Amino acid sequence: MRVADVVVIGGGAIGASTAFHLTTLGVRDVLLLERRHLAAGATGKSGALVRMHYTNDSESRLALESLKVFRDFDAIVGGACGFEAVGFVQLVGAEYRDALRRNVARQQRLGVDTREISLDEVRALLPGVELNGVGAAAYEPGSGFADPTATAYAFAGAAVRAGATVQTHCEALRIVTEGGRVTAVETSAGRVATRAVVVAAGAWAQTLLTPLGLDWGLAPYRIQVAIFRWPAGFTHRHPAIIDATQKSWFRPEGAAATLIGVELGSAHADPEKYDEPVDAAYVAGCRAALATRFPAFEDAPMRGGWAGMIMMSPDGRPIIERVPSVDGLWVMAGDSGTSFKTSPAIGRCLAEWIVRGAPVTADLAPFSSRRFAEGRPWHDTDHYGRERLTVSR
Numbered sequence: 161m162r163v164a165d166v167v168v169i170g171g172g173a174i175g176a177s178t179a180f181h182l183t184t185l186g187v188r189d190v191l192l193l194e195r196r197h198l199a200a201g202a203t204g205k206s207g208a209l210v211r212m213h214y215t216n217d218s219e220s221r222l223a224l225e226s227l228k229v230f231r232d233f234d235a236i237v238g239g240a241c242g243f244e245a246v247g248f249v250q251l252v253g254a255e256y257r258d259a260l261r262r263n264v265a266r267q268q269r270l271g272v273d274t275r276e277i278s279l280d281e282v283r284a285l286l287p288g289v290e291l292n293g294v295g296a297a298a299y300e301p302g303s304g305f306a307d308p309t310a311t312a313y314a315f316a317g318a319a320v321r322a323g324a325t326v327q328t329h330c331e332a333l334r335i336v337t338e339g340g341r342v343t344a345v346e347t348s349a350g351r352v353a354t355r356a357v358v359v360a361a362g363a364w365a366q367t368l369l370t371p372l373g374l375d376w377g378l379a380p381y382r383i384q385v386a387i388f389r390w391p392a393g394f395t396h397r398h399p400a401i402i403d404a405t406q407k408s409w410f411r412p413e414g415a416a417a418t419l420i421g422v423e424l425g426s427a428h429a430d431p432e433k434y435d436e437p438v439d440a441a442y443v444a445g446c447r448a449a450l451a452t453r454f455p456a457f458e459d460a461p462m463r464g465g466w467a468g469m470i471m472m473s474p475d476g477r478p479i480i481e482r483v484p485s486v487d488g489l490w491v492m493a494g495d496s497g498t499s500f501k502t503s504p505a506i507g508r509c510l511a512e513w514i515v516r517g518a519p520v521t522a523d524l525a526p527f528s529s530r531r532f533a534e535g536r537p538w539h540d541t542d543h544y545g546r547e548r549l550t551v552s553r
């Protein structure tokens with residue numbers, strides 16, 4: 161029987177980052193299992209915004225620690241993650257101006273390069289923008305977006321160079337336990353004996369968790385994006401933007417297009433048989449949201465789109481923990497459509513937890529599943545209208 165020190169299940173950004181960081185902490189016999197190909201899940205479909213603006217410290221801190229990696233990726237990991245620091249603008253309605261100010265102040269205390277900007281400054285940053293309904297804005301000059309697939313490939317490649325094994329087209333079928341502790345993983349290619357397993361299986365995680373009695377109310381959702389070629393006369397490579405007034409986000413895609421996601425009633429779906437192409441009605445909604453901000457996009461050629469699967473947790477925040485009831489089991493589940501940008505730090509924290517006994521890079525206590533068991537789901541006082549969006553960003 162094959163033996164591994166740690167088995168990581170899932171070849172997305174989280175699993176690949178975890179495998180890489182395990183090798184940096186000296187674990188040589190790391191096995192990363194992926195049932196399809198690397199970045200086959202949410203990662204390969206991600207909009208991959210890299211922004212620090214959250215409405216709580218815990219997620220901002222993970223994003224900031226991750227930004228340090230994205231910015232200096234070749235030196236830290238090796239290879240390219242496609243990070244482009246086009247800047248990031250957060251737009252909110254006037255009624256959330258005070259909340260935005262408190263969030264910016266919080267982020268500044270953490271060391272984030274961010275500030276509130278006036279609507280005139282927004283107009284200068286975004287030529288041609290219409291700001292109806294917008295009352296306040298924050299700006300992060302050093303944020304932007306990355307290439308999520310390149311990121312996963314690079315993390316996995318670096319892990320392999322350090323001695324890890326990446327086995328694609330190999331499915332983890334069951335996590336085997338004896339006396340309450342992990343002893344092996346049963347895979348489509350046979351059994352692997354191990355005392356440490358990380359579940360980073362995205363929208364597919366529940367089939368591994370249910371037999372272990374783990375049910376946190378996670379739900380898989382189908383999330384879409386659409387791409388529009390810039391209309392005639394639109395030449396400004398704009399920053400990444402979250403427009404809370406329209407529940408939308410967008411960012412440049414390539415040299416002359418914009419990729420957008422909008423909350424238009426995201427649907428609960430079966431990750432084993434979801435439709436990968438984008439829906440026509442969704443494209444129309446994206447065009448409307450984009451044209452509300454940039455009227456020129458009424459006449460923008462549509463260039464495609466796609467759908468991917470995320471896993472929502474009941475409060476829209478991930479569960480990252482060492483599972484108390486199963487010795488040797490760590491999970492990152494319920495990514496809630498917002499965990500690409502935090503994947504470098506989450507992977508490092510999980511590796512630290514396994515090797516050193518606790519996460520060092522960031523405090524992961526707020527991400528524990530205990531919050532559900534204890535009836536105190538995540539709540540941010542300074543949110544922008546809704547606590548739990550299902551639009552990935």
Ligand SMILES: Cc1cc2nc3c(=O)[nH]c(=O)nc-3n(C[C@H](O)[C@H](O)[C@H](O)COP(=O)(O)OP(=O)(O)OC[C@H]3O[C@@H](n4cnc5c(N)ncnc54)[C@H](O)[C@@H]3O)c2cc1C
Nearest residue numbers: 170172174195201202203207208209332362468500501553
């Ligand atoms: C359209 C869209 C836009 C998004 N935009 C953003 C954004 O702008 N910013 C942001 O931060 N996040 C965004 N996200 C969310 C982000 O992509 C995810 O949170 C992140 O990629 C999750 O990575 P992961 O590694 O946890 O999961 P995944 O990337 O889903 O990886 C899980 C992997 O596990 C594999 N797997 C599952 N079960 C098994 C098994 N039993 N055995 C072996 N392998 C298995 C799957 O095939 C998959 O490859 C977006 C997501 C989508 C879909």
